[in-house]
Amino acid sequence: MSADNKEVVRRFNIEVIQNGREADFHALMAPDFVNHAAPQGMPNGPDSMWHTFQNVLRPALSNLVVTIHDQIAEGDKVTTRKTIRGVHTGTLLGVPATGRDVAISVIDIVRVQDGRYAEHWGLNTLTNVLASLSRA
Template sequence: MVREDKMRLMDRFLTFINTANPEMANELIHPEVIFYVPGNPEPMRGPGGYMAIVGMMRDAFPDVQWKIDDSVFDGEKVAVRFTMSGTHENTFLGIPATGKTFEVKAMNFYRFENRQIVEEYGLPDMFGLIRQLGAAPGI
């Protein structure tokens, strides 16, 4: 797969996570995908697991959006730096809704096979998010 194809796949993936479209999940996420979520001792699996994480984010932050800031392609791997933003409208990780907006960075690493994501390591700035929600002291 050439760089332009990977860029188009990442753009489609961005559309997927910004819309939570389950049809796009099945198109872009391999049925046996393994993705690692901070705080979970076991990796999540499959499009259903991915939809669960996206759903959890959308429950707490209904307007959550991701934007690609930068990406690096190496073979079948892609590193992407995102900005994630939204409004805290419902409970998140035990933190009651605050109505506060946030903007944090994330660095995710993906591996593709046959135009689908087969592995992801997601590294969002959870401390920055929790701090912006007012649930952790500033530094």
């Protein structure tokens, strides 16, 4: 089961975040999914995740690549340490394009149920990245 759950998370990272495949997003996301890492007061369901990748990251970062460094699975949870990289060619959360390379470090925990994302918790360095781009 742990290997299967790691594959679900790997597939989500590559097919959804990196490649932007909406069909894979719907196949891998439980309808009652909860994103515990969503900013307070913001939507935390499946659509908010798709919005983050498709309407925030992908338009701002060209040549987007997700590199998974480590995955640890225990029970129904998978912890992943990864880097999301791209070139800042579009506006990212209000910061105009700089043409600079961007690397967002991420550690997240996903609870997988029946081969789909059921819950997510995570930390990332996006705030630090935005601050460094603003100084460019």
